[in-house]
Amino acid sequence: MTALTQSRPWRWTARGLGVLGFSGRTLVIAIPMLWLLVFFLVPFFVLGRISLAEPILARPPYSPLFDRAPDGSLEILANLDNYRLLWEDTLYRNAYLSSIRIAFVSTLFALLIGYPIAYYIARSPEPRRTILLLLVILPFWTSFLLRVYAWMGFLQREGLVNSFLLFTGIIDAPLIMMQTTFAVQVGIVYTYLPFMILPLYANLTKLDEAFFEASADLGASPLVTFLTVTLPLSVPGIIAGCMLVFIPAIGEYVIPALLGGPDTLMIGRVLWDEFFSARDWPMAAAVAIVMLFLVVAPVMWLQDWLDRRGLNR
Amino acid sequence: MKRGWTLPILALLGFVFLYAPIVALVVFSFNESRLVTVWAGFSTRWYVALFNDRQILQAAWISLQVAVASATLATVFGVLAAFVLARLGRFRGRLLLTGMTTAPLVMPEVITGLSLLLLFVAMEQVLGWPGGRGMGTIIIAHTTFCLAFVAVIAQSRLRDMDESLEEAARDLGAGPVRVFFDITLPVIAPAIVAGWLLAFTLSLDDLVIASFVSGPGASTLPMVVFSKVRLGVSPDVNALATIIIAVVALSIATAGVILYRQNKRRAQGR
Structure with a gap:
């Protein structure tokens, strides 16, 4: 592994990330964290939001949560x-x-x-x-x-x-x-x-x-x-x-x-x-x-x- | 201490319960008749039928690709998550990460499947990605739910591991990356292999999540088998089951012999 950590691209990447304020530690934490946030946690919010919609004949088959009212204001269409x-x-x-x-x-x-x-x-x-x-x-x-x-x-x-x-x-x-x-x-x-x-x-x-x-x-x-x-x-x-x-x-x-x-x-x-x-x-x-x-x-x-x-x- | 007959008999009955359906499955895969209940003579026609079934072969190929890809991804992310939780001490979001690596273990498959599908549909609307669903979305979904299993296995190995090895390497001047690749990874390698194998099996076996997030043209083997057996028993499925059981039994027997020899050698070495 010495060859890898001593190699130029590796050192440049490490230095570049350091300049941007990212340490190796942050990066290691961020990778599994981001994956799980996007594909495990966020889906539950999507689930909650769609549970408040109505089924409609369209693709995708549910009503939007926000809609423009006739007077141009934003309406929230949530129903229980x-x-x-x-x-x-x-x-x-x-x-x-x-x-x-x-x-x-x-x-x-x-x-x-x-x-x-x-x-x-x-x-x-x-x-x-x-x-x-x-x-x-x-x-x-x-x-x-x-x-x-x-x-x-x-x-x-x-x-x-x-x-x-x-x-x-x-x-x-x-x-x-x-x-x-x-x-x-x-x-x-x-x-x-x-x-x-x-x-x-x-x-x-x-x-x-x-x-x-x-x-x-x-x-x-x-x-x-x-x-x-x-x-x-x-x-x-x-x-x-x-x-x-x-x-x-x-x-x-x-x-x-x-x-x-x-x-x-x-x-x-x-x-x-x-x-x-x-x-x-x-x-x-x-x-x-x-x-x-x-x-x-x-x-x-x-x-x-x-x-x-x-x-x- | 006196040993009665009750325990061995109860255990034997338990093993009969475990294996009788499997034995029947294998026996009737060689049955001449289409009925899986009446014996009509020996035949291998259902194996021939199976290998001529292009739909099944194609689905098996898709399943294998998905399983290899998602087991590998799940192992990378799972080992990283386990390392972060076991070695990096306190950081912001630690509790969140702990929760997100244990919750998938108790999450019903129908919920995981539905919520991921809704995410993919919403992302496609907002970001234009992923364009349609298929193998890619199944791999993402399987990676996410297998990741937790790999993380649990790797984490328990990391906890049992002697940390003084890593400290010694650090004292001798190795950087954190070198310590991880030269010390930590080789020591936890058996747990990583076990985690990969478990993730591979879980992915290969999953019907529910794949059914939600799959699209046209990307049916996995369990999806094709499920649509077949829903209509009733069919002997070519018995043939498929027999092949799977034979492969698994052979691999487990091999692993068992290796483990047994290793234990024996270790016992003799002492």
């Missing part, structure tokens, strides 16, 4: 109709509530399925531990979309789950599982399970075996040891895993679109349909703004709170 509709139409309210409910139930099941896997891996000797960990991570690196697709064939009326249940005689008639809320929950649990297992594993593997031995020596049964020693000690891992599943599950679009039925309401899907099917850009923007305040803001606040209490490690 979209937000009024969001409040009055029960569709949107139900979609928000049902997203939270579906995400909550799925997170709970992901925890119930993921915990034994994480615990088992944490207590396995090498090299079994590494192999099992890789087996957990492998599905994550394959396509998310194709993992959801796998369940479409699985849960069909003539699918493998029904064939198996009919064959073993557990049921007499095929169950209808596709296009239900149940299918959406299975899909969420399935696709986000690695996100539950990995933080749980990271936490459980750090626990000192001596605690379990002490508990056993004092006469506790394995179940009592688990409930009174292991479980309380793994709370930070449980919280981290649940957050990693719950947060993306609320705004999920692909899973309800492929596995859900027409009555499976989720807010991400409502936003998508508002934009792509109804072509109502301002309404989609309003849904997104409300989602920011009702879903994203509380989640960020909760994470901050957990960080401060040292529970999110």
Whole structure:
């Protein structure tokens, strides 16, 4: 690197920037800062501004915010109709509530399925531990979309789950599982399970075996040891895993679109349909703004709170 | 300590849950019949169909280009952001930068996608750029959301790193640029590789953001696959999935063997 920093263009550029009052330090800070300001922060202001517009038949399909009034003065054309509709139409309210409910139930099941896997891996000797960990991570690196697709064939009326249940005689008639809320929950649990297992594993593997031995020596049964020693000690891992599943599950679009039925309401899907099917850009923007305040803001606040209490490690 | 059978059985059931759909996906990609539920004999016709599908091949090529470009850009910006936050101490806008590198991690994709599309449309109206949407706008969008993931990984590595190495280089007279390229970068190189790979996978996998910010003629692979599977199961998608799973499994197995050998060598060295 000496060659680069000693080269003439480099020195001239550095001197030129120095004359203009820019230090190398400012420049290094400015590059990621500017990119994120333009492509992450500014879009939210655009979103807020368009949520106050009306849909019109034009390109782009929303009304301008400022307009010249007949007398030449500048008028601000902002209306809160979209937000009024969001409040009055029960569709949107139900979609928000049902997203939270579906995400909550799925997170709970992901925890119930993921915990034994994480615990088992944490207590396995090498090299079994590494192999099992890789087996957990492998599905994550394959396509998310194709993992959801796998369940479409699985849960069909003539699918493998029904064939198996009919064959073993557990049921007499095929169950209808596709296009239900149940299918959406299975899909969420399935696709986000690695996100539950990995933080749980990271936490459980750090626990000192001596605690379990002490508990056993004092006469506790394995179940009592688990409930009174292991479980309380793994709370930070449980919280981290649940957050990693719950947060993306609320705004999920692909899973309800492929596995859900027409009555499976989720807010991400409502936003998508508002934009792509109804072509109502301002309404989609309003849904997104409300989602920011009702879903994203509380989640960020909760994470901050957990960080401060040292529970999110 | 006594070990019962409950835990291994529960863990085994968990792994069956994880792998049964994948196994079924692979098996039925070799099925003669169009139905993905009834076995009608072995056949590779869906692989032939897949490789003759120009739409899918073209989309795969676009996806690869987008993923390489946005992973690289995201790694450059993400590592810079991580370095600024971990090493430069206090500066104006620090809190803002921290927020902007962590918020994308919890941002629902539909919001990121919609807000970026509206930005591009507004910019086109005001500045005349970007003229239309396509690969360029997808790369910008993917760079922005992958950047945060790279920054998190690089930042945790920078925090764990022994800062006395950088101090020693400074004491020996190296300038800040030289310290960064000769000391910091080589030490955090594994985290940078990991960050690039994660960004590459996230970009390759994204359907929602790409659907919002893409334009005519720039459909990524997930967009084409989604429009296919929306109409129901189709065996050529199974064939595509099998190829992806095979590639990923091979790379992970290779990485696993290398890691295992390294650990063993390190353990023996002690």
